[in-house]
Amino acid sequence: xxxxxxxxxxxxxxxxxxxxxxxxxxxxxxxxxxxxxxxxxxxxxxxxxxxxxxxxxxxxxxxxxxxxxxxxxxxxxxxxxxxxxxxxxxxxxxxxxxxxxxxxxxxxx
Numbered sequence: 607x608x609x610x611x612x613x614x615x616x617x618x619x620x621x622x623x624x625x626x627x628x629x630x631x632x633x634x635x636x637x638x639x640x641x642x643x644x645x646x647x648x649x650x651x652x653x654x655x656x657x658x659x660x661x662x663x664x665x666x667x668x669x670x671x672x673x674x675x676x677x678x679x680x681x682x683x684x685x686x687x688x689x690x691x692x693x694x695x696x697x698x699x700x701x702x703x704x705x706x707x708x709x710x711x712x713x714x715x
Contacts, residue, residue, distance in 0.1 A: 607714060609672040609695040612651065615713045616699075616706075618674060622686050624693030628671040633710045635703055639664050646670055651714075653699075653707045657681040662688045662696075674699055676706040 607615070610626035631649035636642050637656050642664050646652055649671040654661060657679040665673050672695045675681060681689075681696065689696045699706040 609651075612672065612710065612713055613695075613697045616709045618697040618699050618706075620697050621675075621681065622689040622694065622696040624690055624695055625671075626695060628695060630671045630710075630714065632714070633707050634670075635707050642670075643668055651710050653703050653710070655679045655703065657685060659685055659688050661685070662692060662694050665689075665694045666692045671695065672697065674706055674710070676701060676703045 609628045612630050613620050630651050634646040634650045635653045637654050646668050648669040651672040652670045653674045653676050655677050657675040674697050676699045678700045
């Protein structure tokens with residue numbers, strides 16, 4: 607399923623689609639950026655509350671397919687600008703990390 611399809615299926619708020627046709631391969635949850643860099647798989651949907659430019663950098667370096675800012679976390683305009691510049695897909699969820707990840711997992715089954 608593509609990033610855009612997954613976002614729409616899970617009723618996530620689309621904030622930036624830099625590569626909406628990216629195939630999503632799984633779900634990863636973590637807020638420690640160094641761990642994400644070492645363990646997240648290419649093309650995964652990453653659920654986090656770390657809505658800052660460092661998250662965009664990590665997504666770019668690790669080729670994460672979709673970043674989901676959960677728990678009502680809102681990125682600022684600089685984050686969205688960097689995401690657009692780097693082709694990073696960013697969406698938001700008002701649900702907590704667990705419920706967001708579970709919905710993504712179920713949608714990908």
